[in-house]
Amino acid sequence: MQVSSCPSGRQAPFTVARRALQCRAVAAPAATAATAGKSTEQVRVAVLGASGYTGEEVVRLLSLHPTFKVTALTGDRQAGKEFSEVFPHLITATDVPSLCKIDDVKWDGVDAVFCCLPHATTQVVVKDLPQHIKVVDLSADFRLRDVNSYAEWYGGEHKAVELQKEVVYGLTELHREAVKKARVVANPGCYPTSVQLPLVPLIEAGLILTEDIIIDAKSGISGAGRSAKQNLLYSEATEGINAYGVTKHRHMPEIEQGLEDAAGKPVRISFTPHLMPMTRGMESSCYVKMAPGITVADLRTCLEAKYKDEPFVHLLAPGSTHHVRGSNYNLINVFEDRIPGRAIVISVIDNLVKGASGQAIQNMNLLFGLPEETALLQQALFP
Amino acid sequence: MQVSSCPSGRQAPFTVARRALQCRAVAAPAATAATAGKSTEQVRVAVLGASGYTGEEVVRLLSLHPTFKVTALTGDRQAGKEFSEVFPHLITATDVPSLCKIDDVKWDGVDAVFCCLPHATTQVVVKDLPQHIKVVDLSADFRLRDVNSYAEWYGGEHKAVELQKEVVYGLTELHREAVKKARVVANPGCYPTSVQLPLVPLIEAGLILTEDIIIDAKSGISGAGRSAKQNLLYSEATEGINAYGVTKHRHMPEIEQGLEDAAGKPVRISFTPHLMPMTRGMESSCYVKMAPGITVADLRTCLEAKYKDEPFVHLLAPGSTHHVRGSNYNLINVFEDRIPGRAIVISVIDNLVKGASGQAIQNMNLLFGLPEETALLQQALFP
Amino acid sequence: MQVSSCPSGRQAPFTVARRALQCRAVAAPAATAATAGKSTEQVRVAVLGASGYTGEEVVRLLSLHPTFKVTALTGDRQAGKEFSEVFPHLITATDVPSLCKIDDVKWDGVDAVFCCLPHATTQVVVKDLPQHIKVVDLSADFRLRDVNSYAEWYGGEHKAVELQKEVVYGLTELHREAVKKARVVANPGCYPTSVQLPLVPLIEAGLILTEDIIIDAKSGISGAGRSAKQNLLYSEATEGINAYGVTKHRHMPEIEQGLEDAAGKPVRISFTPHLMPMTRGMESSCYVKMAPGITVADLRTCLEAKYKDEPFVHLLAPGSTHHVRGSNYNLINVFEDRIPGRAIVISVIDNLVKGASGQAIQNMNLLFGLPEETALLQQALFP
Amino acid sequence: MQVSSCPSGRQAPFTVARRALQCRAVAAPAATAATAGKSTEQVRVAVLGASGYTGEEVVRLLSLHPTFKVTALTGDRQAGKEFSEVFPHLITATDVPSLCKIDDVKWDGVDAVFCCLPHATTQVVVKDLPQHIKVVDLSADFRLRDVNSYAEWYGGEHKAVELQKEVVYGLTELHREAVKKARVVANPGCYPTSVQLPLVPLIEAGLILTEDIIIDAKSGISGAGRSAKQNLLYSEATEGINAYGVTKHRHMPEIEQGLEDAAGKPVRISFTPHLMPMTRGMESSCYVKMAPGITVADLRTCLEAKYKDEPFVHLLAPGSTHHVRGSNYNLINVFEDRIPGRAIVISVIDNLVKGASGQAIQNMNLLFGLPEETALLQQALFP
Known part of the structure; x- marks a missing residue:
């Protein structure tokens, strides 16, 4: 079974072949990841809308994660490109899949989704994801409990009113227990x-x-x-x-x-x-x-x-x-x-970290029963 | 009579001789500047504490002034240096004197003083200037009418209490008429x-x-x-x-x-x-x-x-x-x-401009009966 | 006769009325500007392609010019807008016309053109300008004498081959005498x-x-x-x-x-x-x-x-x-x-200055017999 | 036995008590670290000259290192201060000792030294370190094999000529095998x-x-x-x-x-x-x-x-x-x-990383038989 949940991408020209060396143990096949929550096994992660900064930041931070493995990256307008064409600094990251269209993701090979799509688009996409997938949504679509308030501030009717009711607002330190039990988490704004x-x-x-x-x-x-x-x-x-x-x-x-x-x-x-x-x-x-x-x-x-x-x-x-x-x-x-x-x-x-992708990983760690700070203890880059 | 009110400085090595070309009319001898207020004649200007940013900014802005002519620049620790050693970008300015000690300024050759010295030092210096000199002080020393408040916030007794009473606070748009009649103006903080x-x-x-x-x-x-x-x-x-x-x-x-x-x-x-x-x-x-x-x-x-x-x-x-x-x-x-x-x-x-040196020139223009905006109509540098 | 060579623009909302105060003498009617070269009379200037940085920079620098008066600003996609909508910092500039389409410029009211259009477009525009207008072109279109070289590097045949022969390359310090006699100057690249x-x-x-x-x-x-x-x-x-x-x-x-x-x-x-x-x-x-x-x-x-x-x-x-x-x-x-x-x-x-708009003004000064450094003696903005 | 090799520092005021949560396993006592090379045991690390950027960078990167544990930080002029007083961003790092004087370090509790001292000072310090300590020196003192060349470029006689002969120049990719056998490595300049x-x-x-x-x-x-x-x-x-x-x-x-x-x-x-x-x-x-x-x-x-x-x-x-x-x-x-x-x-x-502290850790990893990339696989911070 292939590790990537996306169709294979082409190799970037003139680049040295990717290395086997990794800090994370990727030895075990991803096939068993459905039993996630046990930290010794991999969780297969898809990042939707990976060509923006929050998507990139999830990928960057997950490069040090021992359990979460990125197996699909979507970006509809950039589909087919190596991720390092879109974010050249990540040419140094190992095993990052190339970008594919969201419609081409094989959802049964995905355990967890970071959704980094624009608001409005997000509601429909998240609503239609299979129920076995745990989701942290970084858009604004599920943050406001009151769908009328959503309509007023975001200029359109909410299209996933039922799902909204079960989504947990994931300001981790304040709503930790609720996050642990959630399937879909609305990641707070910065x-x-x-x-x-x-x-x-x-x-x-x-x-x-x-x-x-x-x-x-x-x-x-x-x-x-x-x-x-x-x-x-x-x-x-x-x-x-x-x-x-x-x-x-x-x-x-x-x-x-x-x-x-x-x-x-x-x-x-x-x-x-x-x-x-x-x-x-x-x-x-x-x-x-x-x-x-x-x-x-x-x-x-x-x-x-x-x-x-x-x-x-x-x-x-x-x-x-x-x-x-x-x-x-x-x-x-x-x-x-x-x-x-x-x-x-x-x-x-x-x-981009506590205000977006870092907190998203913090929440996803909780969803899978992992220590909350996994992959998040990098110190600030100063100077 | 020499134009400079400072002793002659040495020439910077390896630099092209200064040009005669100028935007300002420097034809008339400075000797008649005591009759300042007539814009066709020169006002001889000393900038005290010229090695800091507000001093520099006065010099920069005055390079386009038709009446004010910088004839003395003081900087006690930098005395003897060309001004362009301290501010290399002003190697392109014409006729800028070299730095001298404040004690070496010949005050009878000075009509106007921009005082850019640190607070506390300033009080004593300004108090001792000859009465024929008009002063705009950019320090905080004369901004607070209440000398007790000065002592509280600046950590020392005020040493020019009498002078404080006659100083005008120079927020030009709000105190224009008072500024016009003043001899010493306290330039506001930014x-x-x-x-x-x-x-x-x-x-x-x-x-x-x-x-x-x-x-x-x-x-x-x-x-x-x-x-x-x-x-x-x-x-x-x-x-x-x-x-x-x-x-x-x-x-x-x-x-x-x-x-x-x-x-x-x-x-x-x-x-x-x-x-x-x-x-x-x-x-x-x-x-x-x-x-x-x-x-x-x-x-x-x-x-x-x-x-x-x-x-x-x-x-x-x-x-x-x-x-x-x-x-x-x-x-x-x-x-x-x-x-x-x-x-x-x-x-x-x-x-540095409206918050310091620009407003100082605006005030000095008023002190000498010149149009307030003289030398100050440069548009913002954008991008 | 109206000063603006563009149709009148609308007033920006909520802004203080423009001031009469100016450093330049705009008293004389522009009608006599055809006799340019006499610095006491105005030269009416059009800036073509004024919504980019080089166009803006011409306007900024000319705000201190005693002779050149901007009477037309073109920007086809921004036509009808106040210039300060496109460059908000210039809301403080007096008498700047609003943007118009290049086809709406009344060329008989224009003495001088700064052409800040993209390459290729420029050739045709400059070729068709009336002969009484002096031109400094800031694009690359007339810089290469060899039109074959132009075609090779810029990807298209040159469309003003005859005009190219008479254009003078305006690196002022190296080609000053030729510039003085020119009608069209190709302003060098940065x-x-x-x-x-x-x-x-x-x-x-x-x-x-x-x-x-x-x-x-x-x-x-x-x-x-x-x-x-x-x-x-x-x-x-x-x-x-x-x-x-x-x-x-x-x-x-x-x-x-x-x-x-x-x-x-x-x-x-x-x-x-x-x-x-x-x-x-x-x-x-x-x-x-x-x-x-x-x-x-x-x-x-x-x-x-x-x-x-x-x-x-x-x-x-x-x-x-x-x-x-x-x-x-x-x-x-x-x-x-x-x-x-x-x-x-x-x-x-x-x-943007010596590498573009400043040198363009330097050249235009020469074309009109003015002192070369007119409006260009601002010192560098440091810090 | 205390973990810190420095005398205990005072606690910074008004800060939350440090957390026990850590990514690295610090359970085992450091006492056995003399048997370094076994990655399951701790290596006790001293950073000399830790108040500069290269020292800080060693500490920052080692926060993700599973084996190297910082037990001493020296900074003679800052001795006694919490490290987070000198580098506030590292208030979030756990178990970082406070700064002490270099003379107060207990060398028998130190297995490895990153020397981040200024040149000239370094020679004498490194020369006098006990032989059981492995050293990566980030200064320029041991980079030039020719001590005459050192004297010429650095303005003083070399004071550790004998030691110079055994030091290995640690451009890792080019001198990997020599580094592995070294005791003292001269870390290359950026x-x-x-x-x-x-x-x-x-x-x-x-x-x-x-x-x-x-x-x-x-x-x-x-x-x-x-x-x-x-x-x-x-x-x-x-x-x-x-x-x-x-x-x-x-x-x-x-x-x-x-x-x-x-x-x-x-x-x-x-x-x-x-x-x-x-x-x-x-x-x-x-x-x-x-x-x-x-x-x-x-x-x-x-x-x-x-x-x-x-x-x-x-x-x-x-x-x-x-x-x-x-x-x-x-x-x-x-x-x-x-x-x-x-x-x-x-x-x-x-x-600061491959040009200094990162390469230093890369070399130190080799000195202790660890995988070279340990703690160094953080991706670039972009944007």
């Missing part, structure tokens, strides 16, 4: 990840008010994807900053959903994202009012208690995106504001 | 410039409340100066962002002073600056509450009325620091927030 | 400018051999233009370097043409351009063999003699692109190589 | 690694001439180290390129030594490094003459044969430093030049 991790515990504990939460967020440019757009050109984007999507960013209802769950009541936030000249990284500066009598020390104690056993969430002064680049970590800090009764909570992640 | 230009008119008009003003600001790295510090190294600063000086930045009392003047009562703000990977540029995102019944349209109308005849302040959607790089412009925009009753005001400047 | 300025005098003087000239060049990304391409995205282009177009770059025959003219015999060069993460700037490192008995001191003496009276060419150690950013200067240095008999010549320019 | 990997096999095979080898190299700024210097400041280094150390760079004799070994005769090269605005990455463009009758296809065949079984050396078109960022790979390509008989060889590495 901004919502960076904001909910610090704010949800504080709201649940009643330490901060839900009125007048103001979030000034800054994202690296990779968050805008790989499509060629003029405003994302190097010469246009380097050496400057600008706000965008002011009051209209689609991550806003997702953040509000999470904060409302924590508060048990409606929440309206102020959220202003900025695009800045860095490839990776996201910083959310959250300006909040504390409940009467509460101090910054209370906030810090709460977060330390909440996250002290978590592998990926740390408290650190002062919190720079430099310190999470390429890693799955979230660094949080809390400061007393000059205005009495106010606090400033600063949270940083790598938008 | 953050205070970017914040006060949009907020002061709104507060004066009673359109926004002074409670809960939250300012999330982002600065280019040149704002941290030219001293070699590890955190400013390219490898440490590129491709990432971090907050710094949270609630403790020295520009905070300067901003509050301006807003208090506008409000006629004490104001406490939340101010969080971020250091980000760009050389020049500053963006202040200001989150404010509107007065009851006031809308964003009212805010916009107020600002348009205030600034419609100003050469350097424009309303523009959405406001990117890319669009002011190297120029003296301030671009402002106003957005309705998602939280009812709130507005978002975004203001961008080049921290 | 790489050819950076290479010919140092090498042509050395070859003409017989100081270096024409065999084994090896040029390793590095360009800022703006040189690739403003079209949205994946490899030019910030996230793809930042923080890395790569060679491109190895042995196949179209500037190669242009460089060889210039060196052959200097040598009086055929020349084959090695030329490898690199794309690197900076917006502006170009560095050409030229590795050359010296003629027997010649030393690096001879090379330096030759270049100093050649360029000592030039406003824009300087010898400087060591030569960084940082020092020419945004300016029209060319900095050159010469080093002795470790291999005996060899020298290293390093030349830096801003690819 | 430029010499990038140049020798492609050129040595071509010279050994007689395919290229050793005359007129011209190397134009470009390095990321991290190569200049972590000391605060003005020319390395973000604002000075971003958005520009410059050559430096022309004909005088200390890596030149190291490159010549390697090429001379391959050629069996003296070799003089032309070598010009450039500093460019990227943190990591190095590109060497090598311009070479082929032997009579040899073609580019011959060069390519030679390199493919040489490296086809190597895990870290790949042939790839065209070769961008983006594609090796953060990884231990070397990508090489070969192009036919326009000048007949010439070829262009382009080689890219990450200067």
Whole structure:
């Protein structure tokens, strides 16, 4: 039985033959992977929409995974190409299949799907996947429980309303137990990840008010994807900053959903994202009012208690995106504001890792009963 | 009489002889410059502390000035060097004197001083300058009217308390008439410039409340100066962002002073600056509450009325620091927030130009009765 | 008579009314501009293909020009838009017309054309312009005297063979007298400018051999233009370097043409351009063999003699692109190589200024009898 | 018995307690590590000079190593600090000891030393290490076999002349067998690694001439180290390129030594490094003459044969430093030049990984009989 779940691709010209040397044990045939959950056996993974940054990032991170083996990569417009034609840096990765069309994937040879397709497209694809496949969806399609809210913010009726009901929102540290039992996980957006991790515990504990939460967020440019757009050109984007999507960013209802769950009541936030000249990284500066009598020390104690056993969430002064680049970590800090009764909570992640593909693998590890941090303990690339 | 007010410097080796070609008319002898104010005659300018970025920027911008002629550049540790040894890009500038010690300047050959010295040092130097010299001070030393506030934030007693009383705070668009009559102008800080230009008119008009003003600001790295510090190294600063000086930045009392003047009562703000990977540029995102019944349209109308005849302040959607790089412009925009009753005001400047040396020249132009925009109409360098 | 040579455009919404304040004297009616050459009267300028970087750069630089007045901007796909919609930073420029279609330009109201159209298109457009108009063409269409060479490198027959014969190649410092008498000037490419300025005098003087000239060049990304391409995205282009177009770059025959003219015999060069993460700037490192008995001191003496009276060419150690950013200067240095008999010549320019729009204005100044450096003496923007 | 070989450091304030979760099995006591070479047991590692970039990079990469355990980190001026005070991003790393003075290291608890000290200092330190310790030295001190050459290029007599004789130069792919038997390995410089990997096999095979080898190299700024210097400041280094150390760079004799070994005769090269605005990455463009009758296809065949079984050396078109960022790979390509008989060889590495710390670990793996690629198969971080 072939390892690849895609038809065979052609060999890239002028390249040295791929090596047998690997860090992962690929000796065992993939045929037995249906019994996944036992970490000694392989899980056969398909990445749908692999020609974008989140798809690439799943492949990059899985290159160090001992159990998950990428056996299919889809990219409809790039079908037939070697993956290294689309992402030349991965010419050094071993055993990566070439790209195929999604319709050509043999689903019975697939145990797990990372779905990196655009929103709207995703609903239909995920809905039609065989039930034996576990799915982490990186699109926005299943993040909003309220399908009417989806329709309002994403401009179209939801096409998988029934499936939506069983999907689990996979902000791992906050919904771990539900994720473990899920078949389909909606992977959170990058901004919502960076904001909910610090704010949800504080709201649940009643330490901060839900009125007048103001979030000034800054994202690296990779968050805008790989499509060629003029405003994302190097010469246009380097050496400057600008706000965008002011009051209209689609991550806003997702953040509000999470904060409302924590508060048990409606929440309206102020959220202003900025695009800045860095490839990776996201910083959310959250300006909040504390409940009467509460101090910054209370906030810090709460977060330390909440996250002290978590592998990926740390408290650190002062919190720079430099310190999470390429890693799955979230660094949080809390400061007393000059205005009495106010606090400033600063949270940083790598938008492509903890904000997307890293957290997706974190969730998929849980779906297959593996240690959550498998393949995710790379330290940040600094400098 | 010699043109230079500094002792003659040595010639840099291996360089082509300086050219006679110039855009400015340097025909008239500088001897008559004491009658400055008549734009056909030269004003002899000394730049004190010229080895830093704000000093350099004054020299760069004055290379296109028809009246101001740089005749002395001081830099105590670099004295004796050609200016182009310190700033190689200015080897192409004509007639720039070499650096000398401040004690070696012949003050009777100087009509105007741009003081770019560090704070604390500045007070004593400016206090001792001859009275015939007009001064724009780019340090923080004379910005705070309250010398006790100065002592608190800058860590030392003020040493020129009498002079402080006559100094005019030179946020040109807001204090133009006072600047025209001044002898010594305290040039505003970069953050205070970017914040006060949009907020002061709104507060004066009673359109926004002074409670809960939250300012999330982002600065280019040149704002941290030219001293070699590890955190400013390219490898440490590129491709990432971090907050710094949270609630403790020295520009905070300067901003509050301006807003208090506008409000006629004490104001406490939340101010969080971020250091980000760009050389020049500053963006202040200001989150404010509107007065009851006031809308964003009212805010916009107020600002348009205030600034419609100003050469350097424009309303523009959405406001990117890319669009002011190297120029003296301030671009402002106003957005309705998602939280009812709130507005978002975004203001961008080049921290070294409108935030420092450009505004200093704007003020000096006024001190000498010249058109305010002289030498300052260079468009932004984009891309 | 109206000043604009384009039909009137609509006003951008929400922007402050344009100011009357200007550094240039626009008092005189443009009607008399046909008598150009007298610098006190206006020259009416059309920029064709103004939505790209070279077009923008012409407009930016002309904002400080006392004689040239932009009265038409064309951009067929953007016709009808305010220029500041296409280049928001120029919302601060006064009196810039909106974009129109090239077919809508009223040519009798135009004295001078900067042609910034793509190659191939350009030939036909320039050929059909009325004879009273002076033209500086920034495309590659008229740079190669040999139309067969053009056909080979640019993939199509030349469509203006007769016009080609009268066009003057405008590397200003080397062909100044011919430019003065021309009607149509072919503005040199950026790489050819950076290479010919140092090498042509050395070859003409017989100081270096024409065999084994090896040029390793590095360009800022703006040189690739403003079209949205994946490899030019910030996230793809930042923080890395790569060679491109190895042995196949179209500037190669242009460089060889210039060196052959200097040598009086055929020349084959090695030329490898690199794309690197900076917006502006170009560095050409030229590795050359010296003629027997010649030393690096001879090379330096030759270049100093050649360029000592030039406003824009300087010898400087060591030569960084940082020092020419945004300016029209060319900095050159010469080093002795470790291999005996060899020298290293390093030349830096801003690819958009001396490598394109700045030199175009330099040439246009000559065409109208103006001082060559008019509007071009801005110093480099550093830092 | 304590795991750390350094005295205990204080705990950083306000940080969550370190986690037990680890990817590496640290269960076994380090006490048995003297029997290193058995990969199931730990090797206790000291990193000397750990406060610089190469030291940090060793620590970062070893966080994924199953056998090597960092038990001592020295930094004389930072002694007593938590490592995460010096490198905040490594607050997320588990079990990293705090910094101590080199004199406080207990050498009998150390099996392996990565020496990241400055040159000159290194000789004395390494000479005095106990003989049971295996050493990879990342400084330049033992790279030049000829101690006179060392004295000439590094400005001082060599102080460990005897030790020099037994040290093995560790360009792994070229000297693997010697490395395996060594006790002290001199880890190659970054430029010499990038140049020798492609050129040595071509010279050994007689395919290229050793005359007129011209190397134009470009390095990321991290190569200049972590000391605060003005020319390395973000604002000075971003958005520009410059050559430096022309004909005088200390890596030149190291490159010549390697090429001379391959050629069996003296070799003089032309070598010009450039500093460019990227943190990591190095590109060497090598311009070479082929032997009579040899073609580019011959060069390519030679390199493919040489490296086809190597895990870290790949042939790839065209070769961008983006594609090796953060990884231990070397990508090489070969192009036919326009000048007949010439070829262009382009080689890219990450200067801090294959050019320093990654190759050091590769060598240390060999010294302890481990698979060479252990902990080094992270793919490049792109985008």
